[in-house]
Amino acid sequence: MRYFFLLFSIFTFAQQTTKVDFLKCNATVAPNFGLKKVVGSAVYHFNVLKPIDTIRIDAKSMNFSVVKINNQPVKFKNNSKELLLFEGFKKGMNWVSFSYDVIPKQTVYFVGQGDSSQIWTQGQGKYTSHWLPSFDDVNEKVTFEMRFIYHSNFVVVANGVLKDRKEIENGFKVWHYVMEKPMSSYLLAFAAGDFSNKVIASKSSIPLQFFIQPKDTSKFESTYRHSKQIFDYLEKEVGFKYPWQIYKQIPVEDFLYAGMENTSCTIFAQDYVVDDIGFNDRNYVNVNAHELAHQWFGDLVTAKSGKHHWLQEGFATYYALLAEREVFGEDYFYHQLYRTSLQLKNAAKTDMIPVMHEKASLSSFYQKGAWALHTIREAIGPKLFQKAVKSYLKKYQYKNVETDNFLAEIKKVAPTFDTEKFKKTWLEDYRFQNEEANTLLKKNAFIQTLFEAQQLRKKSLAENKQKFTELLKSNVFYPVKTEILYQLKDVPFNDKKEFLILALQTNNIKVRQAVAEFMEEIPTEFKSMYESLLDDASYETKEIAFMNLWKNFPESRSVYLAKAKDWMGNNDKSLRVLYIMAFLNYVDSQETEDQNLSITYLQLHSELVRYTSPQYESSVRQNALINALTIMSKNPDVLKNLVNATTHHKWQFSKFGRDKIRQLLKDDSYHVLFESLLPTLPESEKVQLQKLLSEKP
Numbered sequence: 001m002r003y004f005f006l007l008f009s010i011f012t013f014a015q016q017t018t019k020v021d022f023l024k025c026n027a028t029v030a031p032n033f034g035l036k037k038v039v040g041s042a043v044y045h046f047n048v049l050k051p052i053d054t055i056r057i058d059a060k061s062m063n064f065s066v067v068k069i070n071n072q073p074v075k076f077k078n079n080s081k082e083l084l085l086f087e088g089f090k091k092g093m094n095w096v097s098f099s100y101d102v103i104p105k106q107t108v109y110f111v112g113q114g115d116s117s118q119i120w121t122q123g124q125g126k127y128t129s130h131w132l133p134s135f136d137d138v139n140e141k142v143t144f145e146m147r148f149i150y151h152s153n154f155v156v157v158a159n160g161v162l163k164d165r166k167e168i169e170n171g172f173k174v175w176h177y178v179m180e181k182p183m184s185s186y187l188l189a190f191a192a193g194d195f196s197n198k199v200i201a202s203k204s205s206i207p208l209q210f211f212i213q214p215k216d217t218s219k220f221e222s223t224y225r226h227s228k229q230i231f232d233y234l235e236k237e238v239g240f241k242y243p244w245q246i247y248k249q250i251p252v253e254d255f256l257y258a259g260m261e262n263t264s265c266t267i268f269a270q271d272y273v274v275d276d277i278g279f280n281d282r283n284y285v286n287v288n289a290h291e292l293a294h295q296w297f298g299d300l301v302t303a304k305s306g307k308h309h310w311l312q313e314g315f316a317t318y319y320a321l322l323a324e325r326e327v328f329g330e331d332y333f334y335h336q337l338y339r340t341s342l343q344l345k346n347a348a349k350t351d352m353i354p355v356m357h358e359k360a361s362l363s364s365f366y367q368k369g370a371w372a373l374h375t376i377r378e379a380i381g382p383k384l385f386q387k388a389v390k391s392y393l394k395k396y397q398y399k400n401v402e403t404d405n406f407l408a409e410i411k412k413v414a415p416t417f418d419t420e421k422f423k424k425t426w427l428e429d430y431r432f433q434n435e436e437a438n439t440l441l442k443k444n445a446f447i448q449t450l451f452e453a454q455q456l457r458k459k460s461l462a463e464n465k466q467k468f469t470e471l472l473k474s475n476v477f478y479p480v481k482t483e484i485l486y487q488l489k490d491v492p493f494n495d496k497k498e499f500l501i502l503a504l505q506t507n508n509i510k511v512r513q514a515v516a517e518f519m520e521e522i523p524t525e526f527k528s529m530y531e532s533l534l535d536d537a538s539y540e541t542k543e544i545a546f547m548n549l550w551k552n553f554p555e556s557r558s559v560y561l562a563k564a565k566d567w568m569g570n571n572d573k574s575l576r577v578l579y580i581m582a583f584l585n586y587v588d589s590q591e592t593e594d595q596n597l598s599i600t601y602l603q604l605h606s607e608l609v610r611y612t613s614p615q616y617e618s619s620v621r622q623n624a625l626i627n628a629l630t631i632m633s634k635n636p637d638v639l640k641n642l643v644n645a646t647t648h649h650k651w652q653f654s655k656f657g658r659d660k661i662r663q664l665l666k667d668d669s670y671h672v673l674f675e676s677l678l679p680t681l682p683e684s685e686k687v688q689l690q691k692l693l694s695e696k697p
Contacts, residue, residue, distance in 0.1 A: 261294030306358030314369015
């Protein structure tokens, strides 16, 4: 029945877009952090093309007042999903105005506390109609002009150009943003928080505005590294001028995904705000390029339906890879293609839904879509591919498309290319074309060397010794060298010592990390060389090395604690939590009356508990909770913070909280503990905990 209603709703709205064209929206929105509420008003200009009984505007759980059409009050219906208009409009141009308020169940997220609080939106998959009456159908494109009213000490960032901002009464400010071209409603967004920003110009004079929290100023360069290069490259490679007036990027805390390509205004996860060391472990470059590519593929030209979603994600994924090739080189590009080919080949064993299907997997839409484009580009050549893409974007700009629209442009520039065969092979067949992919991969010399290195697994160490030495001393791209270290994983130390030394001498972060990872047992004679990994410019390497050294050399633990004392790690504070746990375990194992140690012990114990609380991002909290529950599993503050996790807006974290409580409840003593917490909990947390307590074992 629900599926029937969904089809009915889509069909109904599809009928509406042929009879009514919404053109422009002028709205004022006032989010209230304390009440988790949005109050607003809007005026929509629309053109009635054909006779229609009822006009629908999507509006989830909203309260409306003062609804007027053409400045005259009208009757309306509000079914909690849509605002229904059935009188007062005429054929031709009309306008409707209304005021509304809503407590959004999703799409608008109120995170953090006090001066570090943020409000941000995520429209794709969540629907803007939860905070602004708008259109869930991506085929209805509107030009938006938005005003946001919020506290003066915060910054509000949204789509389009900031026309003005002005102070009003009671410590509030109005931020006025204007878009010049139409877009789908799901791409409308705003973020409010404590942000500073820097603006530079692209080669084509587009303003590039980069936001960051003041506390992260020292991470600005490493976070946005290569951004201008990526923008200039993509604009040139796509062959079609960037279609919006400005481009902004804003990192927010506890974002649902890696990033979101809101028109002219990408919002991305705080996880990608990194320092120089963090850049080597996980950086923003790929997400940066991916979301930017969407400004053309998804925002300018939007797929008509989920069946053609690959036209957005496949394109964004492929152009991001091309941008990474520009930044990191040809070998990096081919290695990424190779890695995804392995993933897709493996996925096809169980995933039998092809790319051109609304229920296709993310790997199909993204990675297989990218591979499909790569095969076309390699078949017809980069110049003809660019010509077809440019023609496709020019023809369908600010419109909606299907797969055949793109393939028709390919056919125009390359008449001999069999688009029907391509469609059947890459888009309608769930299987990954591994043989074709490998042929394309082998165009790259590094990949050929990698394949050859993998074949060495079949030979003995004695047969491979000379080849291993040559490759480890060569300038070949690092995955060949990590492949060798993988093959040496179970070889006795004395037989592989010379290769490990050569690997460390490469001074390549990834190769040295492989040494750390593949050596669980560290001989004393190799101890000092292995300890050098603690100084590598990689938080991941530091963590692996610390844990292995801690395990292998108990007598040196005080030395390792001193080394790690000031470590923090990335945004999840992984190294800080590692240090705290190591220190607490170390003190617990000592028979000492040292007062200073006891004081530090209590301070670090409290710090770990604090990291489990809602004042930190979910990545910090989850890591802290996992560790805290191993040493203080019945601490009431830790348990309360675990219950709080079950109500978090990030489903991964809330699921973690529920699963962890279920695990604890297998021990009956925890039933009593959790039940004792119930009277102290907010209603939403109480409801979640009661559900878990009532579940049958």
